[in-house]
Amino acid sequence: MIEVKNVTKYHSGRPVLENISFRVPGGTNLGLIGPGGSGKTLLLKIICGLVEPDEGNSFIKGQQVQGLGLAELTKLRFDIGLLFQNYALFDYLNVTDNIAFPLRQAGKHSEEEILKMVQESLNKVDLPHIGHQYPNELSGGMKKRVGFARAVIPQPPIVLYDDPTAGLDPVTSSKIFLFLKAMKEERGVTSITISHDIEGIKDICDNFVLINRGRVVFYGSREEIENEKMPLVRQFWQGFSADTLG
């Protein structure tokens, strides 16, 4: 469903991502983990064509993303939902207009249908009464959930989550992980999840990729990562102190 082939990206002459390859079969969730600054967010943006890689390609449903024209790219993006790390809510629109934005752009529904769908999705993320509020009036957890609602409202078959629980309290985090789980089990979406919350994504991801310094250090299933002996992987998986990391 999603495939990344030999992706390399340089930033002022230095490689930020080097020769990254993996694939995500349909209906599964891939956990993308690694230390901060290792290029995980950049990789997500490359996958959906927001950033051009210097080498390599990404494929969505077998279609190569790089080299697509604007119209084709736009069409492809209707199938992808992206939850941004910093919410990326439009701060000049209220919550309802924010969530309705992708539907209005698609232009497939009437205005009443859109408002009904927005209300349903707000109910689903447990924020039924905030439609008229603006993003700067919301707390971080609320913004994250609104961002989630906006990413998934066009019912895309592919959803990419960029650190969905960063900076949230444990209760809100577990709520978000429940949404992620529901998305996979009820709608069968294919997804990639970046997270630093290993305990949280242990249960919802089928495969894992560990990136360090822009290279894939580990790529395998859940059973494989549990039995992996590589020190860096062990540290990440069990959250050991950084003794051997220096």
Place this chain on the structure above:
Amino acid sequence: MSFLEKFLKMVGTKFLDWSFEIGGMVLLAWEIFRNLLPPRMDGPETWRNFYRVGVKSFPIVVVTAMLTGAIMVIQSGMYIKQYGAYGLLGWGAGYSVLREVGPIMIGLMFSGRVGANNTAELGTMRVTDQVDALRALAIDPIRYLVMPRVLAMVVMLFLLVVIGDLTALIGGALTGEALLGVDSELFAWSIINYILLEDFTHGLIKALAFGYAIALISCHFGMRTSGGAVGVGRAVNASVVTSAIAIFVIDYFITYMAA
């Protein structure tokens, strides 16, 4: 609320806002004055700022001045051609450039290049708590951040206007030769014969005043920034707008007093 009430409220709020900003600038001006006699400021920081303010805005000032001189020659050329008074071209362009257009154009460019940059820089330091960090290290932000910048801006705008005046006249002479067919010797003769030293110093006094005003305004808005990336943008906007108003108002009063 009635329309009148709304209107009065708006006027009142605007008035209070402006009083607040102007009061802040006066306080900052007092702080600067106090640190100037005897001069108390960070030496290396001052040199660094001299370099940054002067050298970095040099190319843009030269280009602006060159084009300004050229434009003034074109504008006066339209009249001079009509009357055939080619000997007056150097005077016409030189007089307006030295007294008025030169300092204003270079001042506006300087405000955009250096003033805006200064506000953005101080504002970023402010929103990322670097200014408070300085205070925590017992370093006076006025002495370390503001004083070097103010001094550098006043001195450098003065020097840039001197250089700018010269390049503007060169640009004017080149345009006169290329477009109007006026010999550059005649152009120079016209300047030497008709332009007074007072015309030149008039512009330089303006440059000093503009430099101080831009420095004060940009430091004030920079040091008062709050509210993240959006706040930095807003501060830069307020800084350049106020600087532009200040340039025209100060220019008017200097012109008025010199007359």
Place this chain on the structure above:
Amino acid sequence: MAQKKSADMSAADMTIEQQVYDDEPGLLSAFFAAFGEPVVYVTRTMKELNSLFFITLKYVIAGKRRPAEVIAQMHEIGNRSVVFIAVTLGFLGMILIYQAGFQAMKITGDLTLLGALFLQLLMREFGPTITALMIATRVGTGMAAEIGSMVVTDQVDAMKMCAAEPIEYLVVPRFIASTIMVVILTILAVLISYLVGSLTAYTAFDVNFRTYFDLSFISAFDVGIGLTKALAYGMTIPIIACHAGLNVFGGSEGVGRATTQSVVNASLAVVVIDFIISGLGYVLLALL
């Protein structure tokens, strides 16, 4: 070379620390780089601005119409600049009348042409150009800061993911609004400056209003060149400001950098365009 070194090491053995690269350029190449860099920067920026302009133009002609957005931007650019323009151009009128009046008194003592020549110069040169510089200052920074913070907070990427093209959605309404409003503000600025000038001429030099309001010098050429300039400025400023905003990288520092870049480039563009149009105007006048 440095890349190779890191490739030889197994990534798993690496520790999380800064990598050191040893590719410092030599003195000679640094010397050439100092000359080449501005040239490269200017050509690249010009190319980007050019393509942004044509894409915008394409959307203006063929894209979706968003009257509400355009009107909101017109309010932001126009209404909120009126006081600023009135103050700066009003003072400019007083300054220019003073300077011109004193010079005329000294040389000829004849002030009958003061108003007529002032209006002509205002239309040809100072009205459009100073207004545009003010708009570049106020609106240019505003646009760059607004779009820049949208880029920094990923809102522009979010827009793309929602299948909304940022150029169509953000640049086009600003472009249309600015083109219209700069022309209107220029007309307003010329009027204000001219009227304030008349008061100054009356109080300082006793020029009576009937002598001052002498329109006999004004021809279609003066009006035409003023409006051409205003139109060109009105289209250039939003393109430069939006370009600076869309190319922001790196937090609040980046937004600050973009706003500065926007004022400088927009002001410089105004001066360059002024030079080009004035030069062409002169040639045209000579031909007529």
